[in-house]
Each structure stands twice: as structure tokens, then as C-alpha cells.
Amino acid sequence: MHVPGFILDTVSSEHSYPLDQNVLYDILILGGGPAAMSAAIYAARKMLNIAFVTVDFGGQIRETSEVENYLGFQSINAHDLIERFQQHVKSFRLPIGVGARVEAVFRNDGLFTAVMEDGLRYTAKTVIYATGARHRQLAVPGEKELIGRGVTYCSICDAPLYKDRKVMVVGGGNSAFTAALDLSRGNATIILVNNARGWQADAILQRQIRDYKKIEFLDLHEVVRIEGGDRVEGVTVRGRVTGEEKTVAVDGVFIEIGLLPNSDPVKNLVELNERGEVVVDCLCRTNIPGFFAAGDVTTIPHKQIIVAAGEGAKAALSAHDYLVQTSRL
Amino acid sequence: MAILEDKIREQIKTLFEALQNQVRIVNFTQEFECAFCRMTREMLEELGHLSEKITVEVYDFVRDAETVKRYAVDKIPATALVGEKDYGIRFYGVPAGYEFTSLIEGIIDVSRRKPNLSQDILTELAKVDRPVHIQVFVSPTCPYCMFAVRNAHRFAMASSFITADMVEVTEFPHLVVKYNVQSFPKIVINENHALPGLPTDTEFVRAILNAIAR
Numbered sequence: 001m002h003v004p005g006f007i008l009d010t011v012s013s014e015h016s017y018p019l020d021q022n023v024l025y026d027i028l029i030l031g032g033g034p035a036a037m038s039a040a041i042y043a044a045r046k047m048l049n050i051a052f053v054t055v056d057f058g059g060q061i062r063e064t065s066e067v068e069n070y071l072g073f074q075s076i077n078a079h080d081l082i083e084r085f086q087q088h089v090k091s092f093r094l095p096i097g098v099g100a101r102v103e104a105v106f107r108n109d110g111l112f113t114a115v116m117e118d119g120l121r122y123t124a125k126t127v128i129y130a131t132g133a134r135h136r137q138l139a140v141p142g143e144k145e146l147i148g149r150g151v152t153y154c155s156i157c158d159a160p161l162y163k164d165r166k167v168m169v170v171g172g173g174n175s176a177f178t179a180a181l182d183l184s185r186g187n188a189t190i191i192l193v194n195n196a197r198g199w200q201a202d203a204i205l206q207r208q209i210r211d212y213k214k215i216e217f218l219d220l221h222e223v224v225r226i227e228g229g230d231r232v233e234g235v236t237v238r239g240r241v242t243g244e245e246k247t248v249a250v251d252g253v254f255i256e257i258g259l260l261p262n263s264d265p266v267k268n269l270v271e272l273n274e275r276g277e278v279v280v281d282c283l284c285r286t287n288i289p290g291f292f293a294a295g296d297v298t299t300i301p302h303k304q305i306i307v308a309a310g311e312g313a314k315a316a317l318s319a320h321d322y323l324v325q326t327s328r329l
Numbered sequence: 330m331a332i333l334e335d336k337i338r339e340q341i342k343t344l345f346e347a348l349q350n351q352v353r354i355v356n357f358t359q360e361f362e363c364a365f366c367r368m369t370r371e372m373l374e375e376l377g378h379l380s381e382k383i384t385v386e387v388y389d390f391v392r393d394a395e396t397v398k399r400y401a402v403d404k405i406p407a408t409a410l411v412g413e414k415d416y417g418i419r420f421y422g423v424p425a426g427y428e429f430t431s432l433i434e435g436i437i438d439v440s441r442r443k444p445n446l447s448q449d450i451l452t453e454l455a456k457v458d459r460p461v462h463i464q465v466f467v468s469p470t471c472p473y474c475m476f477a478v479r480n481a482h483r484f485a486m487a488s489s490f491i492t493a494d495m496v497e498v499t500e501f502p503h504l505v506v507k508y509n510v511q512s513f514p515k516i517v518i519n520e521n522h523a524l525p526g527l528p529t530d531t532e533f534v535r536a537i538l539n540a541i542a543r
């Protein structure tokens with residue numbers, strides 16, 4: 001078994017600078033991934049009165065083990081990277097609400113109120129919305145019914161369960177190849193299925209898995225149905241060229257077909273595109289003055305840590321400019 | 330060689346400065362230690378050196394049958410966090426990965442003698458009037474499982490009817506089959522009520538109340 005060392009992540013469940021419902025913050029930062037953390041650092045350096053609310057620290061980075069494309073680190077353990085980000089943010093001693101989920105954001109008289117799951121409300125002159133994205137579902141019969149019974153969206157969580165077993169990974173991009181790599185460490189037999197032609201993952205990831213003996217590549221195939229009663233027993237796929245259907249016996253299905261933006265809390269407030277992403281311009285502005293967005297929740301195409309961090313910085317500087325230009329400081 | 334890195338050790342020392350009351354870490358291993366039994370014991374002993382408020386007691390699963398029975402421990406490595414009484418907080422398997430955080434925060438809670446829970450949740454937990462045994466099955470790499478484990482342990486502190494186990498299941502493969510564990514975290518309440526995935530505090534308490542509903 002691979003033991004990932006001893007990880008201390010106390011900030012994610014408790015923090016000593018709680019938010020105050022009676023304060024009007026200059027900037028309220030929603031989210032805890034690289035976009036939000038970078039926004040916090042830029043905003044804090046402007047000495048603004050800011051607050052930070054998130055479910056956890058690290059966001060999607062928590063779901064990977066190594067990051068190999070963040071500037072300055074040829075390869076860094078994902079948790080160490082989060083830890084560095086977190087320490088940097090914490091050094092500014094901001095009010096941080098962790099474990100708190102935003103349910104909705106409203107605008108009243110030019111001010112924004114974020115309503116939390118537990119009913120608490122925080123008010124601010126501007127918002128930086130950086131709640132990132134979650135896994136997209138396939139929407140095929142059997143999927144919902146078998147979630148947690150062999151259907152999974154978190155390879156780093158569940159790969160250890162599929163040691164020496166047979167698994168299907170659905171998707172053709174970086175996440176699918178990362179899942180395949182996680183599974184290969186447990187000697188699983190893998191079938192990689194992609195409904196598009198070929199494979200979209202970075203060449204370097206593709207090369208890492210190509211030598212693994214127990215992987216079969218099946219592109220131009222779509223998943224029709226996930227089979228099983230109490231647990232996954234197989235998956236029926238259809239060839240997109242031939243139209244032929246076949247059922248493959250597997251013990252698990254890892255679904256890695258992209259992301260859905262976490263934009264529900266603001267769907268009645270700002271403009272979203274057809275994919276549900278918050279529409280932003282190159283200054284991270286939305287159609288609502290004072291409401292900025294950054295990272296994977298937005299229309300910015302490349303969903304990567306360094307991109308999210310850059311966008312977060314931009315959003316903070318834009319929020320600062322807005323506060324200055326509209327004489328709100 | 331030390332198990333905990335210097336950096337982590339320093340962070341823990343700072344956190345432990347806030348410990349209020351004595352915490353007993355009760356560990357179960359055996360004479361011929363399994364690899365993870367040894368890793369767990371050594372790690373706990375290192376923690377014991379980081380604060381005077383912590384004592385580490387090591388028992389032998391075979392020889393100390395009386396204590397094993399008192400703590401109702403049925404597999405090793407096992408670890409209990411005990412304050413002025415035994416709250417029913419257990420870790421089976423090595424608390425590594427993010428579960429190390431569950432262990433450290435559990436120690437801090439026990440030293441405060443009260444869990445950090447909202448009044449709403451405490452009110453709901455006060456309705457629990459029968460024994461509840463929560464098992465949270467985790468993998469060492471799972472980044473979200475600690476939130477479920479933390480809540481289960483907090484609930485155990487809040488209600489004398491609740492006991493809560495973290496179970497690092499890759500060390501106990503037979504339990505994967507017995508409880509049909511197919512994703513992490515998986516929560517099992519009183520043997521037969523299962524919750525896949527990570528529930529919110531409210532969903533978790535509701536599931537407990539449902540499990541004991543008459």
C-alpha cells in the first residue's frame with residue numbers, strides 16, 4: 001500500500017480568524033482553490049478589508065498527487081503545493097471561513113450578500129467568485145444508481161480499491177490519463193474509453209501510460225449504460241462508427257469526462273454561458289459591476305492551476321481598481 | 330529514524346501549545362508488530378514527546394486482553410483518544426495521509442473536552458437515545474475523507490451513545506468485502522445503514538437519527 005506520509009491540514013477544518021456578519025467587507029472572496037488564494041494575496045497586499053469563505057483549501061489540486069507544470073517546480077507533491085499556497089494566504093491573517101458552503105449571492109443597493117448553507121450572511125462591496133468546478137456526470141442509465149457502488153469520479157480516493165481488478169476509465173483528456181496512471185500503480189486491468197477520436201491528454205501523460213501492459217485503448221466509443229444491481233458488473237459501449245454495442249465486464253467505472261462549473265449560487269445574479277460558466281472579460285469582470293470571477297468557474301478556457309492563479313490575481317487587482325474608481329474605499 | 334518530518338513536528342508543537350487538558354492516546358499493537366502497527370505506535374510516541382499534556386499508553390492486543398475488552402478493540406493497529414472519559418473515538422489502521430489531520434484535531438478537541446459543533450447539530454445529537462456505532466471507511470490517499478472522520482469523532486464526543494471509528498480499509502481488506510466498500514469515504518451506521526460519499530453535517534446527523542428511528 002502506498003502511504004502518502006503524514007499530512008497536516010488543520011486550516012481546512014478550523015481557523016482562528018472567523019468572519020463577522022456585521023462587517024461590510026471591501027472584497028469577499030468565495031472559493032479556496034488557486035484562483036481564490038491568489039486573489040486573497042493580491043487583495044491583502046492592497047491592505048483592503050477582505051474576507052475569504054470556502055469549503056476547503058486547495059480545491060481540485062487535492063485530487064491529484066503530483067503537479068509537474070507549475071512554474072518554479074519541475075515536480076511538486078500536490079499537498080506541498082497547497083500547503084505553500086495556504087501558508088502564504090495565512091500569513092496575512094485574514095478572516096477565513098473554512099468548511100462553509102455559499103448557497104447564494106444577492107445584490108442589494110450595489111452591495112453583495114453571500115448566504116451560507118448554515119444561514120450566516122456576509123456582506124461586501126465587491127465579490128471575487130472562484131468556486132471552481134466539479135466532475136461532470138455521463139448521464140447514462142445505471143450511473144446515478146451505482147455511484148459509490150463502483151461508479152466513481154475521484155481516482156485518487158478510490159484507485160486503491162481496484163488493485164488487480166478490471167476497470168473502465170471514461171474520458172480522453174488529462175484527468176482520464178491521470179486516473180489510468182493511479183490505477184496502473186495497483187496493477188489494475190484498464191480499458192480507456194473515449195467518445196472522441198484519439199486522445200486529448202498532454203503527450204507526456206500519454207507517454208507515461210503507453211508502456212503499461214494491461215491497458216486497452218478504445219476511442220470513438222460511447223458509454224450507453226452501466227450494468228449492475230448492487231454493484232457495477234459491466235459497461236455497455238457503442239462504437240460510434242460501426243454502431244455496434246458490446247458489454248464489457250468490469251468491477252468499476254472511473255468517469256473523467258470534464259468539469260461542471262460550480263456556478264449554481266450565482267445563476268440568478270450573473271450571466272453564464274451555455275455550459276454554466278460565469279462569463280468574464282479579460283479583466284475578470286462579469287456583467288454585474290463589482291462582481292468579479294476567476295478560475296475554472298469562468299469562461300476562461302484553459303483549466304490549469306497557473307491559469308487560475310493568474311486569473312485570481314487579475315480579479316483582485318480589478319476589484320481594487322473598481323473600488324478606487326467608484327470611490328468606495 | 331523519526332517518522333514525522335521536522336517541519337510537521339514544529340507545526341504540531343505550535344498547535345499543541347493550545348492544549349488545555351490532559352489527553353491519553355491509547356494504542357494497541359502486538360509483540361510481533363505488523364508494519365503499520367509499528368508505524369502507528371512510533372508516530373504516536375513521537376507525538377507524546379511534543380506536549381506534556383499528552384500521554385501515550387501502548388497495549389498488547391494479545392496479552393492485555395482486559396484492556397482490549399474495555400476499549401472494545403477488535404483489530405490492530407488501533408488508537409483511542411481519551412479525555413476525562415472514553416468518548417468512543419477510535420482509529421483503526423495508521424492515521425496517515427489526511428487522516429493524520431483527523432488525529433491531531435481529535436487530540437485538540439479532546440483536550441478542550443468539547444467538540445466544535447454548531448448548536449443546531451448539538452440539539453439534533455441530543456435526540457440520540459440508543460447506541461450508535463459509526464464506521465468511516467477511508468483510503469490513505471482520499472483528500473475528503475477527513476471531513477467525514479472529523480464529524481464522526483465530534484459526534485462521538487457530543488453524545489455518550491455514539492462511538493466512531495476511522496477505518497483505513499486497505500489494511501483490513503476483508504472489511505472491503507464485508508461492508509461492500511466501493512468508494513471513499515463510506516460511512517456505515519450500526520452495521521446496516523450505509524452512506525456513500527461525503528455528507529454535510531446536517532445530512533450526517535439525519536442519517537444517524539434515521540438509523541435509530543423506531
Ligand SMILES: Cc1cc2nc3c(=O)[nH]c(=O)nc-3n(C[C@H](O)[C@H](O)[C@H](O)COP(=O)(O)OP(=O)(O)OC[C@H]3O[C@@H](n4cnc5c(N)ncnc54)[C@H](O)[C@@H]3O)c2cc1C
Binds near residue numbers: 063064294303
Ligand atoms: C485530478 C486532477 C488533476 C489535475 N492536475 C493538474 C495539474 O497537474 N496541473 C494543473 O495546472 N492543473 C491540474 N488540474 C486542474 C486544476 O486543479 C484546476 O484548474 C484548478 O484547481 C482550478 O482552480 P480554481 O481555484 O479555479 O478552482 P478549484 O480548484 O475547483 O477550487 C474551487 C474551490 O472553491 C470551493 N467551493 C466550491 N463551491 C463552493 C461554494 N458553494 N461555497 C464555498 N466554496 C466553494 C471548493 O471547495 C474549492 O476550494 C487537475 C485537476 C484534477 C481534477
